[in-house]
Amino acid sequence: xxxxxxxxxxxxxxxxxxxxxxxxxxxxxxxxxxxxxxxxxxxxxxxxxxxxxxxxxxxxxxxxxxxxxxxxxxxxxxxxxxxxxxxxxxxxxxxxxxxxxxxxxxxxxxxxxxxxxxxxxxxxxxxxxxxxxxxxxxxxxxxxxxxxxxxxxxxxxxxxxxxxxxxxxxxxxxxxxxxxxxxxxxxxxxxxxxxxxxxxxxxxxxxxxxxxxxxxxxxxxxxxxxxxxxxxxxxxxxxxxxxxxxxxxxxxxxxxxxxxxxxxxxxxxxxxxxxxxxxxxxxxxxxxxxxxxxxxxxxxxxxxxxxxxxxxxxxxxxxxxxxxxxxxxxxxxxxxxxxxxxxxxxxxxxxxxxxxxxxxxxxxxxxxxxxxxxxxxxxxxxxxxxxxxxxxxxxxxxxxxxxxxxxxxxxxxxxxxxxxxxxxxxxxxxxxxxxxxxxxxxxxxxxxxxxxxxxxxxxxxxxxxxxxxxxxxxxxxxxx
Numbered sequence: 001x002x003x004x005x006x007x008x009x010x011x012x013x014x015x016x017x018x019x020x021x022x023x024x025x026x027x028x029x030x031x032x033x034x035x036x037x038x039x040x041x042x043x044x045x046x047x048x049x050x051x052x053x054x055x056x057x058x059x060x061x062x063x064x065x066x067x068x069x070x071x072x073x074x075x076x077x078x079x080x081x082x083x084x085x086x087x088x089x090x091x092x093x094x095x096x097x098x099x100x101x102x103x104x105x106x107x108x109x110x111x112x113x114x115x116x117x118x119x120x121x122x123x124x125x126x127x128x129x130x131x132x133x134x135x136x137x138x139x140x141x142x143x144x145x146x147x148x149x150x151x152x153x154x155x156x157x158x159x160x161x162x163x164x165x166x167x168x169x170x171x172x173x174x175x176x177x178x179x180x181x182x183x184x185x186x187x188x189x190x191x192x193x194x195x196x197x198x199x200x201x202x203x204x205x206x207x208x209x210x211x212x213x214x215x216x217x218x219x220x221x222x223x224x225x226x227x228x229x230x231x232x233x234x235x236x237x238x239x240x241x242x243x244x245x246x247x248x249x250x251x252x253x254x255x256x257x258x259x260x261x262x263x264x265x266x267x268x269x270x271x272x273x274x275x276x277x278x279x280x281x282x283x284x285x286x287x288x289x290x291x292x293x294x295x296x297x298x299x300x301x302x303x304x305x306x307x308x309x310x311x312x313x314x315x316x317x318x319x320x321x322x323x324x325x326x327x328x329x330x331x332x333x334x335x336x337x338x339x340x341x342x343x344x345x346x347x348x349x350x351x352x353x354x355x356x357x358x359x360x361x362x363x364x365x366x367x368x369x370x371x372x373x374x375x376x377x378x379x380x381x382x383x384x385x386x387x388x389x390x391x392x393x394x395x396x397x398x399x400x401x402x403x404x405x406x407x408x409x410x411x412x413x414x415x416x417x418x419x420x421x422x423x424x425x426x427x428x429x430x431x432x433x434x435x436x437x438x439x440x441x442x443x444x445x446x447x448x449x450x451x452x453x454x455x456x457x458x459x460x461x462x463x464x465x466x467x468x469x470x471x472x473x474x475x476x477x478x479x480x
Contacts, residue, residue, distance in 0.1 A: 006162055007159045008162065008167050008197065008228060009156070012155040018151055022050075023093060024042055025039070030192075034144040035143075035145050042145065042148040052077075052282070058292055061288075063153050067122055069124075070101065071284065072284075075284075076095065076275055076281050077276040079094075079273065081272045092128060095127055100282070101126070106174065108166065122156070126153075129150065129152065130150040168222075168224060175193055211244070211245040215227050249262045303328055305318075307321060313345050317349060333371075338378065352368065355395070376390060377390075379404060386415050386461055388461040389408075392413070396411075416463050417467060422464070426468065437476060452468050
């Protein structure tokens with residue numbers, strides 16, 4: 001079998017965080033009764049004229065700035081003509097050859113190579129309206145037009161991606177940046193962030209691109225990666241068997257873990273693009289672009305750098321805490337409640353994320369408030385409970401949403417600092433383990449970890465480890 005290289009480009013569709021639709025003042029609230037959020041423009045009524053949503057333009061520019069794109073001062077809306085039941089007008093208002101944003105780029109890091117980033121080019125970002133949604137049943141197809149006319153930013157990458165891993169990393173990076181920039185809420189389940197994948201293969205070393213297939217409307221990071229892996233293997237299998245790749249649009253069957261043919265893929269000229277006659281060219285002033293730039297929220301790389309410089313976090317902890325905007329906000333709320341930054345980072349990165357696996361990482365379902373976590377960490381710093389006991393308390397807080405001080409009080413978990421009580425446990429362990437005591441006196445100081453561990457078991461985690469160590473050293477040196 002010959003060696004092949006895959007060539008992959010993504011078209012990401014991000015729903016913009018506007019209250020109303022792209023070209024008419026109808027709400028785009030998700031989850032309403034079917035066909036109740038439809039206006040004259042999105043419903044395709046004759047004579048209805050589109051009016052551009054200014055907020056959508058602002059968010060489109062914000063997306064371009066966040067992704068290092070050129071902001072075009074002049075852009076044009078076009079009609080993309082095609083017939084489909086969920087497109088009442090028979091065309092989609094989009095942008096084609098004069099988009100809102102030009103070339104940009106983002107850097108991605110791979111698990112297989114965390115030190116060296118790979119730069120992925122962005123061809124353009126253009127604004128467009130969404131189509132409705134077709135719901136296919138065994139004997140009929142139902143159409144819901146609530147989503148018709150919702151504003152989208154379509155982010156088109158260069159064909160710089162070479163594997164499912166790279167595509168997944170790029171997709172997650174764009175998602176992270178857009179959510180931080182408050183351009184899109186990134187809700188994959190609601191279809192607010194989804195992508196099409198263009199993929200082809202070619203013999204390794206060949207410069208000419210192969211015939212591509214498009215994988216349509218995948219709204220899961222994992223499914224995108226699995227679909228790409230399957231499609232690469234499928235195309236290689238076809239070519240190796242002497243066949244030819246057909247340019248087509250394919251869907252992803254997540255139950256069967258395979259792609260399937262939907263329809264032949266159209267070329268751009270098949271859509272008969274022409275300028276939208278009811279919308280003049282969009283002209284942006286320098287002051288408008290400057291205003292958007294000045295109003296930009298803090299982006300993940302900026303926040304990561306600030307956590308390192310201001311809070312003294314390690315690059316690893318800063319990367320972990322800025323992976324999602326909600327997690328970073330939670331961390332900052334814990335700090336505002338008075339917690340030590342490094343201690344808070346450790347607990348969020350370990351105990352909180354471990355417990356959140358129960359909810360697939362959904363921070364919205366976390367019952368431990370930032371204030372409660374800060375109070376728990378204060379109990380540790382003030383030597384009221386040990387770190388080991390604190391983990392037990394945290395687990396209780398996560399299950400019940402309870403108050404840390406009340407849990408410690410009600411369960412009798414306050415740390416033992418009394419020297420006489422500690423000496424009693426220390427003497428008991430030394431009597432049980434004379435060989436280890438001799439080893440310590442002979443210079444094998446690592447045995448201290450064993451001693452402290454035994455006292456912690458005996459005290460059910462209530463003994464103060466530093467004081468226990470101190471008492472062991474005193475006893476062992478006195479007897480030497």
